[in-house]
Amino acid sequence: MAPVLQVEHLKKIFFSDAGEELTAVNDVSFAVHAGEKVAIIGESGSGKTTVARLVTRLSDVTEGRIVLMGKDITRASGRKLRGAYANMQMVFQSPAESFDPRCTLGDGIAECLRNFGRSRKEAEQETLRLLRVCGLAADFAGRYPHEASGGQCQRAAIARAIALKPKLLILDEATSALDVTVQAEILALLTQLQREFSLAYLFICHDIALVQDFCDRVLVMHEGRVVEEGASEEVIRRPKQAYTKRLIDSVL
Amino acid sequence: MSEVTVRVQKVRTASLKRKLIFFGALAGLLVAASFFSSYLCPWDPYEQNLALAKAAPSADHLLGTDRYGRDMLSRVIAGSYTSILSTLLLVAFISVFGSIAGIFCAWSGKRLDTLVMRLADMFLAFPGLVFALAVAAVLGGGVQNAIFALAAISWPKYARLARSQTLAQQELPYMQAARMAGCGTLGLIRRHVVPNIAGPILVTAMLDIGTMMMELAGLSFLGLGAKPPIPEWGSMMSDTRNLLATHPWVTLAPGFAIFVSVMIFNLLGDTVRDWLDPKNRR
Numbered sequence: 001m002a003p004v005l006q007v008e009h010l011k012k013i014f015f016s017d018a019g020e021e022l023t024a025v026n027d028v029s030f031a032v033h034a035g036e037k038v039a040i041i042g043e044s045g046s047g048k049t050t051v052a053r054l055v056t057r058l059s060d061v062t063e064g065r066i067v068l069m070g071k072d073i074t075r076a077s078g079r080k081l082r083g084a085y086a087n088m089q090m091v092f093q094s095p096a097e098s099f100d101p102r103c104t105l106g107d108g109i110a111e112c113l114r115n116f117g118r119s120r121k122e123a124e125q126e127t128l129r130l131l132r133v134c135g136l137a138a139d140f141a142g143r144y145p146h147e148a149s150g151g152q153c154q155r156a157a158i159a160r161a162i163a164l165k166p167k168l169l170i171l172d173e174a175t176s177a178l179d180v181t182v183q184a185e186i187l188a189l190l191t192q193l194q195r196e197f198s199l200a201y202l203f204i205c206h207d208i209a210l211v212q213d214f215c216d217r218v219l220v221m222h223e224g225r226v227v228e229e230g231a232s233e234e235v236i237r238r239p240k241q242a243y244t245k246r247l248i249d250s251v252l
Numbered sequence: 253m254s255e256v257t258v259r260v261q262k263v264r265t266a267s268l269k270r271k272l273i274f275f276g277a278l279a280g281l282l283v284a285a286s287f288f289s290s291y292l293c294p295w296d297p298y299e300q301n302l303a304l305a306k307a308a309p310s311a312d313h314l315l316g317t318d319r320y321g322r323d324m325l326s327r328v329i330a331g332s333y334t335s336i337l338s339t340l341l342l343v344a345f346i347s348v349f350g351s352i353a354g355i356f357c358a359w360s361g362k363r364l365d366t367l368v369m370r371l372a373d374m375f376l377a378f379p380g381l382v383f384a385l386a387v388a389a390v391l392g393g394g395v396q397n398a399i400f401a402l403a404a405i406s407w408p409k410y411a412r413l414a415r416s417q418t419l420a421q422q423e424l425p426y427m428q429a430a431r432m433a434g435c436g437t438l439g440l441i442r443r444h445v446v447p448n449i450a451g452p453i454l455v456t457a458m459l460d461i462g463t464m465m466m467e468l469a470g471l472s473f474l475g476l477g478a479k480p481p482i483p484e485w486g487s488m489m490s491d492t493r494n495l496l497a498t499h500p501w502v503t504l505a506p507g508f509a510i511f512v513s514v515m516i517f518n519l520l521g522d523t524v525r526d527w528l529d530p531k532n533r534r
């Protein structure tokens with residue numbers, strides 16, 4: 001079966017105002033298959049968020065190719081990109097800030113549904129259902145982001161991300177702002193969603209123990225490159241690269 | 253949130269609401285008065301009566317009369333039509349036009365952005381008075397041309413503000429989230445950018461009403477705005493300034509009108525700013 005997401009030789013160069021070049025992502029290739037949970041680990045500044053931003057087309061690719069569900073979206077824009085977002089969603093690093101401070105959480109979720117052609121009424125009902133699925137009471141639909149806790153915003157963000165029934169969910173440090181119990185609940189939710197919708201995850205994370213538990217495969221990034229790749233058990237138990245070894249030793 | 257903070261928050265919100273209603277009502281009254289000024293004048297503001305010239309305030313003429321014997325109260329009320337309504341029109345126009353230009357700049361490519369912003373800088377760098385003089389020289393004096401001159405040099409402030417606010421919003425995660433939620437550029441601007449930058453722009457506009465009223469009055473004072481005998485507060489003060497020592501009411505009446513109106517709009521602006529802060533709501 002063709003992968004949900006295929007990334008080939010991805011490269012991103014940032015140009016500073018002074019004209020200096022910074023290669024944040026260099027020759028990164030990987031694939032994510034349906035229902036698979038792939039983690040990206042690596043030290044701070046290794047380019048994980050940049051990969052997520054490239055894959056989601058929030059940032060322009062310098063070189064390489066991104067294929068989502070068999071469609072090349074490397075330069076997609078407008079309607080085509082919107083179509084891609086029906087299949088691919090992201091949960092952002094800062095949950096509360098990923099909602100418009102002037103809109104309620106319910107508005108944020110419903111907006112997504114409305115943009116993809118649901119009627120106002122349908123969107124409202126679906127929003128309540130999604131909140132319930134993500135373990136939030138219906139009254140959260142009427143709350144503003146600053147009236148909910150980080151974990152609650154995170155659940156709402158997940159509710160929004162799964163509203164369109166995407167095939168791929170990208171989570172950028174989705175659990176690092178949460179305490180251990182809430183984190184466990186969110187992970188249980190993600191596992192349940194994966195079973196229900198055969199979602200594939202691209203899971204960006206600092207927590208190596210969590211990756212070992214939760215993910216099938218892991219990519220290790222260092223200075224914009226993927227230096228090691230394999231089954232998460234395998235890579236974390238028996239790292240081949242010195243860098244991976246150091247990364248794992250530093251946290252375990 | 254602890255109970256105490258909640259209480260404090262509620263009290264603050266309640267008093268803020270009262271303030272907003274109070275100043276809003278005052279400003280509304282002022283605008284309504286200027287709109288219906290022709291019905292409110294006790295006397296005809298243009299009618300001269302030289303026998304009554306420079307009369308002190310009395311029961312008949314509450315604010316006295318000017319050097320042509322015209323009723324000062326009527327002239328101040330009639331003057332509000334020119335002074336307040338043209339100021340509101342001016343501020344509404346520059347804030348809307350300037351903001352649209354700013355948002356457009358933030359969204360357009362680098363070249364267009366630079367072009368428009370340099371143009372804005374050019375207007376901004378012009379000394380206001382010199383520009384108004386130039387406009388008056390080319391197009392002639394009059395309220396319309398004074399407004400035109402002020403509009404030309406004031407829109408860049410809004411363009412800059414809207415542009416920087418929009419750029420700041422574009423960086424925030426929720427904009428990316430909204431993009432991924434399928435919002436097109438126009439939807440993004442309409443539903444997310446405008447509501448989020450409207451606050452600072454509205455506050456600037458509110459505070460600008462006072463400034464613009466003064467500028468307009470200043471231009472009229474210099475003879476570049478409203479032409480006599482049209483009653484306008486600035487030109488009224490200018491006309492009568494040599495009477496200040498002997499017949500102070502003719503100068504002080506329009507001066508006081510400017511002072512009070514500017515004050516009301518400034519206080520309203522401050523209150524609106526506090527009100528729009530989302531932390532002060534609910």
Ligand SMILES: Nc1ncnc2c1ncn2[C@@H]1O[C@H](COP(=O)(O)OP(=O)(O)OP(=O)(O)O)[C@@H](O)[C@H]1O
Binds near residue numbers: 046051
């Ligand atoms: N918009 C940008 N302009 C210039 N440089 C950038 C930009 N975004 C990221 N970078 C640089 O690219 C590199 C990779 O950043 P990135 O945010 O992808 O790291 P990360 O792996 O997500 O780190 P963290 O774990 O701290 O989130 C960093 O050196 C960063 O400074």
Ligand SMILES: [Mg+2]
Binds near residue numbers: 048049050093
């Ligand atoms: Mg990051």
